[in-house]
Amino acid sequence: xxxxxxxQRSGLVGAALLAAVLVVIxxxxxxxxxxxxxxxxxxxxxxxxxxxxxQVFMGNARITNLSHSAFMxxxxxxxxxxxxxxxxxxxxxxxxxxxxxDFSLDPVLSAAIAIVITAVLAxxxxxxxxxxxxxxxxxxxxxxxxxxHAVFLYRTDIFKGNQAFFGIPQVFDLGWVVGIAILAxxxxxxxxxxxxxxxxxxxxxxxxxxxxxxxxxxKLRLIAWVLGAVILAVAGICYAYFLGTIxxxxxxxxxxxxxxxxxxxxxxxTVTGAVLGTFLISFGLEGVRYLETGPxxxxxxxxxxxxxxxxALGAVIVLTMALRPTGIMGNREIETLFVRKTF
Amino acid sequence: xxxxxxxxxxGRASQADRMLTIQDLHxxxxxxxxxxxxxxxxxxxxxxxxxxxxxxxxxxxISAITGIARATGSIRFEDREISADSVEARIASGIAVSPxxxxxxxxxxxxxxxxxxxxxQRDQAEKGRDIDHWFSLFPILAERRDQAAGTLxxxxxxxxxxxxxxxxxxxxxxxxxxxxxxxxKIVRQIFDLIGTLKDKGMTILLVEQNAxxxxxxxxxxxxxxxxxxxxxxxxxxxxxxxxLMAELTGVA
Numbered sequence: 058x059x060x061x062x063x064x065q066r067s068g069l070v071g072a073a074l075l076a077a078v079l080v081v082i083x084x085x086x087x088x089x090x091x092x093x094x095x096x097x098x099x100x101x102x103x104x105x106x107x108x109x110x111x112q113v114f115m116g117n118a119r120i121t122n123l124s125h126s127a128f129m130x131x132x133x134x135x136x137x138x139x140x141x142x143x144x145x146x147x148x149x150x151x152x153x154x155x156x157x158x159d160f161s162l163d164p165v166l167s168a169a170i171a172i173v174i175t176a177v178l179a180x181x182x183x184x185x186x187x188x189x190x191x192x193x194x195x196x197x198x199x200x201x202x203x204x205x206h207a208v209f210l211y212r213t214d215i216f217k218g219n220q221a222f223f224g225i226p227q228v229f230d231l232g233w234v235v236g237i238a239i240l241a242x243x244x245x246x247x248x249x250x251x252x253x254x255x256x257x258x259x260x261x262x263x264x265x266x267x268x269x270x271x272x273x274x275x276k277l278r279l280i281a282w283v284l285g286a287v288i289l290a291v292a293g294i295c296y297a298y299f300l301g302t303i304x305x306x307x308x309x310x311x312x313x314x315x316x317x318x319x320x321x322x323x324x325x326x327t328v329t330g331a332v333l334g335t336f337l338i339s340f341g342l343e344g345v346r347y348l349e350t351g352p353x354x355x356x357x358x359x360x361x362x363x364x365x366x367x368x369a370l371g372a373v374i375v376l377t378m379a380l381r382p383t384g385i386m387g388n389r390e391i392e393t394l395f396v397r398k399t400f
Numbered sequence: 401x402x403x404x405x406x407x408x409x410x411g412r413a414s415q416a417d418r419m420l421t422i423q424d425l426h427x428x429x430x431x432x433x434x435x436x437x438x439x440x441x442x443x444x445x446x447x448x449x450x451x452x453x454x455x456x457x458x459x460x461x462i463s464a465i466t467g468i469a470r471a472t473g474s475i476r477f478e479d480r481e482i483s484a485d486s487v488e489a490r491i492a493s494g495i496a497v498s499p500x501x502x503x504x505x506x507x508x509x510x511x512x513x514x515x516x517x518x519x520x521q522r523d524q525a526e527k528g529r530d531i532d533h534w535f536s537l538f539p540i541l542a543e544r545r546d547q548a549a550g551t552l553x554x555x556x557x558x559x560x561x562x563x564x565x566x567x568x569x570x571x572x573x574x575x576x577x578x579x580x581x582x583x584x585k586i587v588r589q590i591f592d593l594i595g596t597l598k599d600k601g602m603t604i605l606l607v608e609q610n611a612x613x614x615x616x617x618x619x620x621x622x623x624x625x626x627x628x629x630x631x632x633x634x635x636x637x638x639x640x641x642x643x644l645m646a647e648l649t650g651v652a
């Protein structure tokens with residue numbers, strides 16, 4: 058049996074509080090939401106899992122990662138290739154190499170294979186990335202994003218590029234993604250408060266000091282990197298299993314930028330920050346999209362303002378970095394808001 | 401393994417008392433040699449002080465003992481050659497350090513900083529008991545256990561750095577300039593604390609520029625200058641050789 062440390066036990070309290078919030082939002086949407094709203098909230102939960110996967114590495118090692126959407130895409134495509142029925146693949150991927158169109162597996166096995174493939178790729182790449190300085194690592198992750206996107210786009214015989222990869226069984230509903238998001242929150246909190254998580258955060262504060270305490274920085278970065286990639290793969294699978302169609306575009310710059318803004322706004326150092334930032338931006342953007350259409354507000358006929366959501370995301374990043382660089386939550390997790398303030 | 405070679409300071413201590421023995425230690429920072437072949441002994445239960453001005457090679461010596469600086473020569477700990485061991489292995493065998501400039505992790509809570517000191521302690525219950533023990537000795541840290549360590553004052557940060565080192569349950573405690581940058585009143589508090597630890601039987605290697613305070617505590621002292629040991633003796637002997645002391649550390 059795994060014995061949990063003091064910090065991990067308080068981490069579980071925090072995770073339970075966040076889980077309660079996630080359940081309430083999910084249940085309310087399920088009972089009162091329209092089809093469109095359910096879709097919207099589902100995508101917010103998928104983005105939450107992405108932001109959590111990003112937080113594991115970026116928040117603990119404090120190295121900016123820009124390749125997360127690519128890993129989400131790898132997970133989504135790998136699962137889609139396994140799970141899509143043969144007869145559909147024969148039509149949509151007539152030129153598929155290596156017999157990719159000649160088999161299909163059940164959703165659970167497909168998801169497991171997708172997770173393993175993503176984890177192995179992340180591990181091999183991670184061997185290089187964890188040894189780089191933070192700026193070097195960030196530039197390499199950017200290159201990875203571009204490379205993976207190019208592969209999705211131009212290996213049309215496997216990934217169909219910008220065309221829809223269709224026929225994925227739609228096995229997930231909102232309940233599934235809420236459950237998986239809660240699981241991701243628990244995993245992220247337990248990792249953050251674990252011996253490894255604390256050591257990794259220490260190395261982000263003072264690399265030399267941490268090394269003197271016997272912290273094996275490269276090893277810990279690699280663990281966080283691979284764990285993050287696994288969570289990102291799960292997000293990709295949730296995306297594919299709900300929509301039934303995927304294409305290369307959603308796993309590129311726009312999505313990187315969106316999820317990065319979520320993490321930065323909420324605060325990358327905490328899991329609470331990841332959850333808060335995701336919901337603030339997901340719901341905030343819906344409001345902005347409404348404004349984009351040029352509605353009549355308080356008797357004023359507003360002009361159409363296309364592109365407003367992009368500007369709003371940029372503004373969120375700039376303002377957060379300028380006014381509160383550690384995000385809304387800073388170093389504080391949700392449960393510490395309920396104990397006596399010592400500051 | 402290096403065979404037992406003749407030690408300096410023959411007759412000062414019997415073999416059994418020697419906890420840490422360093423012979424002909426050269427320490428390098430990249431291509432630059434910072435320490436040019438020093439030898440020293442730390443006996444069990446004693447407080448040994450390493451004195452000297454800035455740039456004498458004191459911190460380099462500590463870094464070589466903890467294993468974060470490249471070094472040649474022999475470092476024997478409890479009759480075992482450790483100079484090829486990893487940092488982790490040295491911590492595991494009982495060497496802990498409160499580094500120069502304290503190097504506490506400012507974004508981590510005080511509790512998390514302490515946990516880091518016990519990185520090799522797998523038993524959570526034992527770890528919890530150790531934390532409670534040190535919190536009872538440092539009530540000021542206990543009050544702020546969930547606060548970011550960066551919010552502590554300099555003296556409190558030094559206490560945290562010492563407590564963090566003690567969390568590893570070391571056999572020898574290396575203290576690198578614990579008085580650096582602290583107000584005189586706080587310096588006295590820190591030295592009182594070191595005195596308490598010594599009275600409880602802790603073996604201490606104390607690196608200091610503040611020779612007056614350090615010699616009050618130390619049983620034996622080495623004086624370093626430009627990467628060499630230029631004098632050594634009991635605290636009384638070294639304290640009285642005031643010419644050398646005055647020259648190197650400004651203590652008349």
